[in-house]
Amino acid sequence: MGVNRNRIVVKVGTSTLTNELGNSNLRTVEELSLTLSDIQNKGYEIILVSSGAIAIGAQKMHLAEKPTELRMKQAAAAVGQCENMFLYDKFFGYYNKTVAQILLNADDIGDEEKKENLANTFEALLEQGIIPIVNENDSVSYKEIESDEKIFGDNDMLSAVVAVLCRADKLVILSDIDGFYDKDPRLWKTAKLMKRIESIDETTYALAGGAGSRRGTGGMRTKLQAADIATAQGIDVIVTNGKDPRILYDIVDGKETGTLFAAKKV
Ligand code: ADP
Numbered sequence: 001m002g003v004n005r006n007r008i009v010v011k012v013g014t015s016t017l018t019n020e021l022g023n024s025n026l027r028t029v030e031e032l033s034l035t036l037s038d039i040q041n042k043g044y045e046i047i048l049v050s051s052g053a054i055a056i057g058a059q060k061m062h063l064a065e066k067p068t069e070l071r072m073k074q075a076a077a078a079v080g081q082c083e084n085m086f087l088y089d090k091f092f093g094y095y096n097k098t099v100a101q102i103l104l105n106a107d108d109i110g111d112e113e114k115k116e117n118l119a120n121t122f123e124a125l126l127e128q129g130i131i132p133i134v135n136e137n138d139s140v141s142y143k144e145i146e147s148d149e150k151i152f153g154d155n156d157m158l159s160a161v162v163a164v165l166c167r168a169d170k171l172v173i174l175s176d177i178d179g180f181y182d183k184d185p186r187l188w189k190t191a192k193l194m195k196r197i198e199s200i201d202e203t204t205y206a207l208a209g210g211a212g213s214r215r216g217t218g219g220m221r222t223k224l225q226a227a228d229i230a231t232a233q234g235i236d237v238i239v240t241n242g243k244d245p246r247i248l249y250d251i252v253d254g255k256e257t258g259t260l261f262a263a264k265k266v
Contacts, residue, residue: 003169004045004166006044006045006169007045007047007169008039008044008047008169009048009159009162009168009170010047011048011049011158011174013154013176015175016175017029017055018052022055022056022058023056024059031244033097036131036245036248037095038249040097040129047163048133049158050133051135051154052080052084053076053135054066056079056080056083056084057076058080059080073138077139081101081135085101088133098131101133102121103137104118104137105137105141122162122165134158135155136158156223156226157222157225157226160225161229163233170236171230171236171237172240173226173240174240174245174247175239176243178240178241179193179195179239179258180194180197180258181193182194184209194259195256195259195260197260197262200224204224207220227239231262231263233263233264234266236260
């Protein structure tokens, strides 16, 4: 089955959505909402995969630092998700857009019936011009926030699964770094940005270090896994910096930005 040419999944990480203090980065959320609304006005279908719930929730609950205990993380996720959706609803609302919240767990996609229902829900929302905003259901699932495997790795993998489920044309992963480098640029001044990657193998994984910021959790490894899944299904994946969301205009205009993981022919 082919992809939907005008359908784009955009994933935004915690490090882009929050500032150094762990508060919401309102400017970025506002610019992201404006840019995505404008791109939708150009005829694109947009799905936003957004993290940040635990960090924002922890701040709102006045916790001294990011919680480490599972039950407190899940409580923070419940508070932060509400705050995030409130902000998106407000900012997208300025541009006359309706948003919808979809919370998912890995098991939901493993189950055929749930998967089909989910795909139908996305179709119905997009058909109505609504922008679905997706996050892991952290208050229910513990795998994502606790397991070593980090099944969805701060939503990187989740965004790939959603892009495949919705047969999107592009997956854009907005990060706190300009793209994928030949080594971790936070550790190596000589690191070079890789503009295009045709295939992902063990040597590519060997170039990805751990997560960079205290607020981000996925690092480049989970972005590579996400790119691997999506490109195998004919979806182009772009990893680029989310500090200025207007970069999304360049992407829809086909300009070179960040790192492109080229879609495989399917
Ligand atoms: P996000 O919240 O945007 O997902 P992460 O902190 O999870 O952010 O992942 C991005 C970080 O991965 C970068 O800031 C960088 O320090 C780190 N990193 C490790 N290896 C690489 C690499 N080869 N290229 C780019 N970034 C890398």
